[in-house]
Amino acid sequence: MMKDTNCLKYLFGSSVMVIGALGAGQTLADGEITFVSQGGAYQDAQTVAILDPVAEALGITIRQESAPDAWPMIRTQGTTGQAVWDVVDTPPFNCIKGGEQDLIEPLDFSRIPNAEGMPEEYKTPYSVAYEFYSSVLAYNPEAFDGNPPQSWADFWNVEDFPGNRSLRNYPVGTLEAALLADGVAPDDIYPIDVDRAYEKLEEIKPYITTWWTSGGQSAQLLNDEEVDMLMMWNGRVSSIMNEGANADFTYNQGFLQSTHLCIIKDAPNLDTAVEFVNAAIAPEYQANLPLHIDYGPGNPAAFDRGTISEERAGELPSSPENAAKQVLISYEWWTSDDGVEAERRWLEFMQR
Amino acid sequence: MKATAINSNFPLVSHRDASLGYRRREHALMLLLMSPAVLVVFVLLLIPLGWLIGQSFYADGFTLEHYQRIFTEGIYWNTFWVTFRISFIVTLLALLMGYPIAYAASILPRRWSVLVLALVILPFWTSVLVRAYAWLILLQRSGVVNESLMGVGLIDAPLALVHNELGTIIATVHILLPFMVLPLYATMQKIPHDLIQAGASLGGTPLHVFMRVFFPLSLSGVLAGMTLVFVLCLGFYITPELVGGGRTVMASMLVSRNIQLYSDWGAASAVSVVLLLCVLAIFYVVSRLVPLEKILGAK
Numbered sequence: 001m002m003k004d005t006n007c008l009k010y011l012f013g014s015s016v017m018v019i020g021a022l023g024a025g026q027t028l029a030d031g032e033i034t035f036v037s038q039g040g041a042y043q044d045a046q047t048v049a050i051l052d053p054v055a056e057a058l059g060i061t062i063r064q065e066s067a068p069d070a071w072p073m074i075r076t077q078g079t080t081g082q083a084v085w086d087v088v089d090t091p092p093f094n095c096i097k098g099g100e101q102d103l104i105e106p107l108d109f110s111r112i113p114n115a116e117g118m119p120e121e122y123k124t125p126y127s128v129a130y131e132f133y134s135s136v137l138a139y140n141p142e143a144f145d146g147n148p149p150q151s152w153a154d155f156w157n158v159e160d161f162p163g164n165r166s167l168r169n170y171p172v173g174t175l176e177a178a179l180l181a182d183g184v185a186p187d188d189i190y191p192i193d194v195d196r197a198y199e200k201l202e203e204i205k206p207y208i209t210t211w212w213t214s215g216g217q218s219a220q221l222l223n224d225e226e227v228d229m230l231m232m233w234n235g236r237v238s239s240i241m242n243e244g245a246n247a248d249f250t251y252n253q254g255f256l257q258s259t260h261l262c263i264i265k266d267a268p269n270l271d272t273a274v275e276f277v278n279a280a281i282a283p284e285y286q287a288n289l290p291l292h293i294d295y296g297p298g299n300p301a302a303f304d305r306g307t308i309s310e311e312r313a314g315e316l317p318s319s320p321e322n323a324a325k326q327v328l329i330s331y332e333w334w335t336s337d338d339g340v341e342a343e344r345r346w347l348e349f350m351q352r
Numbered sequence: 353m354k355a356t357a358i359n360s361n362f363p364l365v366s367h368r369d370a371s372l373g374y375r376r377r378e379h380a381l382m383l384l385l386m387s388p389a390v391l392v393v394f395v396l397l398l399i400p401l402g403w404l405i406g407q408s409f410y411a412d413g414f415t416l417e418h419y420q421r422i423f424t425e426g427i428y429w430n431t432f433w434v435t436f437r438i439s440f441i442v443t444l445l446a447l448l449m450g451y452p453i454a455y456a457a458s459i460l461p462r463r464w465s466v467l468v469l470a471l472v473i474l475p476f477w478t479s480v481l482v483r484a485y486a487w488l489i490l491l492q493r494s495g496v497v498n499e500s501l502m503g504v505g506l507i508d509a510p511l512a513l514v515h516n517e518l519g520t521i522i523a524t525v526h527i528l529l530p531f532m533v534l535p536l537y538a539t540m541q542k543i544p545h546d547l548i549q550a551g552a553s554l555g556g557t558p559l560h561v562f563m564r565v566f567f568p569l570s571l572s573g574v575l576a577g578m579t580l581v582f583v584l585c586l587g588f589y590i591t592p593e594l595v596g597g598g599r600t601v602m603a604s605m606l607v608s609r610n611i612q613l614y615s616d617w618g619a620a621s622a623v624s625v626v627l628l629l630c631v632l633a634i635f636y637v638v639s640r641l642v643p644l645e646k647i648l649g650a651k
Contacts, residue, residue, distance in 0.1 A: 075615045164493065169598040210515035211598025226492045226515075347609055351427045351601050 031060035033086040033269045033276050036073075038259075039066030040215060041239050045293035046089075046131075050285045058279055060272055068214050070094060074264065078103030083264045086273040087280075089130050092331045093172070095262035099126030100335075105263040105270070112278040117301055124331075127260035128281055129298035131289060132318035134256055134326060135173045138237040138249035143228040151253050152181035155229060156200070158207050163228030165204070166221050169211035171346040172334055173255045174201070176327060177231060180253050190330045194342045198349055211350065222247050234317055238294040254326040256317055258298060290316050408621035418622035428606070428623070435603040438521060438592075439585035443532075445525045446581045447574065450532035454573075457533070458540035469537065476530045484594040487523040488514055491595075515597025523591045528584055532577040539573025540566075572642045579638045583631050603627050 035051065037043045043066055055062045067073055070090040077083045078098065088094070098104035104126045109115055115128045122129035137155060139148045140163075149161045155177070167174050178200035179189050209227050212218045218232040223245045237249045261280060263273045279285065286297035287307035296318030297303070303313060313319040317326070333339050408418055422428040457468040475483065490496050491514035498510040513519055543566060551561035589604040596602075601609075603623060610620035635644065 069612055072612050072615065209512070209597065213593070213598065224489075224492060225494050347601075348427045350598065351430050 031058070031272060032063060033060065033267075033272050034063045034065060034084060035087045035089070035276070036065045036067050036070060036085050037089040038068055038070075038215070040236075042215075042235060042293055042295065045295075046289060049288035049292045050280055053285055053288070054276065054279045054282075058272075058275060060276065062276070071097075074098050074103050075101075078265050081266070083267050085264050086267040086269050087261055087263055087276055089259050089261055091172075092124055092127055092129075092258065092260040093334055095127035095260050096124050096331060096335045098262065098265075099124070103265050105265055105267065107263070107277070108274065111274050112281075114278050114282045114299065118281070118299055122258070122298065122300075124260065127262035128277065129258045130261045130281065131286075131298045132256060132258045132296035132316075134234045134251060134254040134317035134322075135168070135231050136234045136237065136249045136251060136254040137229065138222055138232050138247060139229040140222060140225055140227075140246045141248045142246045143225075148248065148250075149229050150250050152177045153183070155231075156181040156204050158204075161229070164209040164226065165207050166210050166212055166218065166227040166230035167204075167208055168218070168231060169213045169350065171343050173231065173257070173329060175342060176255055176329070177253075178204075180327070186253075186327045189327060190333045191336075191338060192333065192342060194338065194345065197342075198345065201349065235294045238315075251317065251322045251325050254317065254322075256323055256326040256328045260298075404621050405625055407617055408625045409618075411618045415618075418619045419626075421619065422622055422626055431601050431603055431606045432626075434517075434601065435586055438517065438524070438588075438600070438602065439582050441521055442524045442528060442585045443578050443582045445521070446529055446532040447578060449525070450529055450536055450577060451574070453529075454533045454536035454540055457537050458543075469533075472530050472533045475526070480527055480590050481594075483527060484523055484591050487519065487526070488595055491519055491522065514595050515599075517596070517600045519595040519597070520592045520600045520602075523595050524585060524588055527591060528581045531580045531584060535576040535580060536570065536573040539576070540570050543569045575638060575642045579634060583634055586627060586631060 037046065043064065047064070051062050051064070065085070067088075070088050071094050073085070074088065074090075074094060075098075077085060078101070095104055099106060106125050107128065109123070112128065115123060118129065137149060137152065141148055143163050144161065149155050149157075154161050155165065167177075175192055175194070175197040176189055178197045179192065180186065181204075182196060182200045184193075184196075210221065212221060212230070212232075215233055215236050218230060219236045219240050221227045222230060222232065222237065223240045223243075225246065232249075234249060234251075234254070237247055241247050261277045263270065263277065267273050281299045283297075283299055283301040283305055284307075286299045286302035287305045289295060289297055289302075290308050290312055294315060294317075296316040297308075300318075302308065303319075308316075314321060316322065334343070409415060411417060453468065453472060457465040457472075460468065492498070493510045495513075497513060498507075501507045502510065513522070547565050547569070548561055551565045552558070556564065587604050588602060589608065592600045592602045593605055593608075604627070607620045607623050607627075610616045610623065638644075
């Protein structure tokens with residue numbers, strides 16, 4: 001082909017192509033967002049269940065990034081005024097904190113009709129629930145001979161349940177577990193008695209083999225039988241159970257948590273980001289999520305679409321039956337002054 | 353250098369002027385040649401460093417609170433204590449392990465010394481992250497080390513080799529060993545073999561010759577290696593983070609936690625500045641004993 005094209009024609013052709021490419025780039029730039037989630041099996045699952053179908057339905061490109069802990073980046077982008085990300089899937093904690101510090105856009109719910117039917121406690125002025133997961137008590141059944149730990153009191157009971165233990169290197173959920181182990185009723189956990197919780201944690205501290213920092217690490221610890229019991233995310237346990245690891249867990253005394261979608265202040269693609277948030281919480285896409293990972297939909301309307309079987313619902317953290325056994329983490333408390341102070345105290349606790 | 357220095361002291365005035373002019377031109381040319389590098393250092397090192405120092409004094413205006421916290425709060429003291437303790441142990445272990453390796457490499461026939469050095473340097477080219485994970489796998493409860501020790505019957509229950517300070521030290525020594533061996537080897541290689549032979553011909557036993565001749569001559573290498581390892585270890589981050597089990601908190605982790613957990617850039621900067629001052633102080637003290645170029649491997 002090159003041979004019978006004269007030089008001029010070739011030049012002309014290629015410049016048209018360049019202009020064409022520029023034009024295409026322009027339209028792409030309008031219809032694209034940078035979406036940040038937490039990586040691993042969870043991000044893979046939502047890509048198939050939600051992100052790809054939404055991208056197709058809206059005709060946009062979704063660039064994905066992963067940040068196990070999005071807060072430092074949210075903070076950096078907000079304070080330097082150079083937003084790179086658009087939508088972040090992160091604990092509501094970060095959305096509220098970020099909103100209050102002017103790092104996160106307030107959501108205009110009139111442009112997010114899909115959120116209308118969702119319970120009020122699934123929304124904040126800056127974010128909307130995207131999915132539910134649990135921090136559960138997981139264990140290696142082989143280490144306990146038919147009598148595995150079933151509560152945080154058991155986890156703290158090193159006499160009757162010997163073995164290596166692990167907890168997350170993070171106060172949220174961990175302080176709640178300490179209170180449950182100390183006999184506090186689930187309904188009385190909030191506001192957290194911080195002194196009491198840390199005192200109880202001191203008790204178990206010598207028996208904690210490792211304080212994990214990433215979900216992958218927690219899965220590795222149980223999979224390699226490095227620890228016998230630990231608190232970890234339900235989806236991480238079931239994924240290694242499916243791979244044949246000696247692992248099991250209970251929803252009893254689990255901590256029901258959610259991640260929310262929120263938008264970075266002055267996001268480069270603000271309009272598309274709002275459109276995306278509305279589509280991502282639509283029941284039809286939300287209902288797909290539990291087909292790919294053991295996390296529950298953020299929008300409860302997803303349970304009514306028939307996509308999620310009753311049996312499947314029973315395995316999910318946010319199904320009514322399982323939710324009743326668990327404690328709903330209060331992000332209002334954790335973003336309050338007491339909560340922030342309790343979080344600060346964590347570093348001191350770890351280093352003593 | 354020395355020759356010019358003598359020349360410039362020479363009493364012939366005209367000669368001196370000519371040489372001065374020549375040197376000036378040479379200096380100007382040198383500055384010109386260096387300017388790109390100077391610019392890079394200035395833009396990418398000095399300005400950010402100034403920014404960092406400024407930030408460490410800032411929290412809604414000038415403040416000393418970040419430094420005050422470091423010197424009054426127990427956790428900061430604790431972290432710096434742990435950091436220095438680990439660095440000290442790592443340096444000592446690296447010296448004990450590195451000295452024989454460097455010694456062997458310096459006295460073996462060339463073929464073999466190349467092999468020894470290659471074995472020291474090869475792991476150096478593997479990512480620090482990969483090596484940290486490898487140690488995690490080797491040292492964990494059901495890892496190769498514990499399984500073999502139990503298999504042989506040396507221990508009944510697995511030892512806690514990792515997720516603690518011990519694991520951190522093991523992995524760090526492994527990573528920093530080349531930084532001990534290479535300066536040691538460089539120094540030892542330059543020790544004239546004749547001196548050893550002379551010592552032996554004067555009737556010294558090999559041990560005596562080593563202690564009285566070889567070892568004292570290798571001391572500058574020892575100091576160089578120890579400084580390098582100690583200073584690098586002070587700033588270690590990935591290894592203690594991965595194999596320390598969350599408990600072994602070193603100074604650099606304090607920096608990252610100040611940012612990640614508390615978004616406190618001022619406090620994080622102050623920790624970095626204090627760490628930097630520690631390093632500079634160490635280099636200053638050592639430079640009085642051994643020229644800095646030697647430590648950094650330039651000579």
